[in-house]
Amino acid sequence: MKEKPKIQLKRLAEFLECQFSIEEENCGVVDEILKMCSFENLRNLEVNANEKLSTGERNKTLFRKGEIGDWKNYFTVEIREKLNRITEQKFHGSGLKFLYN
Incomplete structure (x- = not known):
């Protein structure tokens, strides 16, 4: 975008x-x-x-800054992992693949 x-x-x-x-x-x-x-x-x-x-x-x-990836400055590693799990659960079966940095 x-x-x-x-x-x-x-x-x-x-x-x-x-x-x-x-x-x-x-x-x-x-x-x-x-x-x-x-x-x-x-x-x-x-x-x-x-x-x-x-x-x-x-x-x-x-x-905030409006910069891509800035969210990483606000979330802990634990929160990131939890959000990744939730996202994968919600989109399971959609055919979407997620790449995490």
């Missing part, structure tokens, strides 16, 4: 059966969606910068 967002957005639209028309692509609709959905844009929205959650924390705390 992060490496080739435009291609992935088009694939997602196709999967959802609402492909972009040539006119939409030429007018920059795809680029505008990518801009609006970007990590930086969402992180800096007024609601995420200033609104508070029911816990009293600011929404902004929900956004």
